[in-house]
Amino acid sequence: MILINFGRRYRLNRNIKILGTIITIVFGLICLFTPYPDCLLASGLSRPIVIAYQSLSRTFWSIIIGWILFLCSIHQGGLVERILSWSIWDPLARLNYSCYLVHSIVVRTMVLSQRMPFYYQAHLVVNNFVSHIFFSYAAAIVVTIFFETPFFIIEKKLLKR
Numbered sequence: 517m518i519l520i521n522f523g524r525r526y527r528l529n530r531n532i533k534i535l536g537t538i539i540t541i542v543f544g545l546i547c548l549f550t551p552y553p554d555c556l557l558a559s560g561l562s563r564p565i566v567i568a569y570q571s572l573s574r575t576f577w578s579i580i581i582g583w584i585l586f587l588c589s590i591h592q593g594g595l596v597e598r599i600l601s602w603s604i605w606d607p608l609a610r611l612n613y614s615c616y617l618v619h620s621i622v623v624r625t626m627v628l629s630q631r632m633p634f635y636y637q638a639h640l641v642v643n644n645f646v647s648h649i650f651f652s653y654a655a656a657i658v659v660t661i662f663f664e665t666p667f668f669i670i671e672k673k674l675l676k677r
Contacts, residue, residue, distance in 0.1 A: 519589060526590050533592060540583045543576040610664055615656035622652045 518526055528536075550569045551561070561569070587593040588600060626648060627634075634640070 519586070524590055528587075528590070528592060533587070536583055537587075540580045544580050547573050547576050547580070610668075611653070611656055611660055614659040614664060615652050618655040618659055619648070619652040622655055623648050626651070 550565070550573070584593065584596060588597040591597065593600070626644075634644075
């Protein structure tokens, strides 16, 4: 709403920016390290903590990403904004988006083409993970080269960007 009303020229007060950044860092640490005792202790986390974590972690994570995007969009992101604005991320972003689009098709194809039931064993899980990632990115490269890039060039020429 602030960006719509004021545009990218909006300037945050330094204290608000620092307070917002500290709050998002705390939210990030909560999201990352709350389930950690569940891995260490045999008893695990208590039920209220698990319920609170499951219901709030995605909201906290979206607040973190939203704050970073807001700071970068008003050009007050600092080092994070400079790193995220590197041109090396453009082809990788297109490739990752293509991978996101084809990943479910690759996984579904590989799972449905199995002839025997899958029994959980650590090495098989790692093998499936690596093969799903490999084939998803291989398919994403094909999609990016043959579909996305030609349309990107056509759009660039038509809109004169």
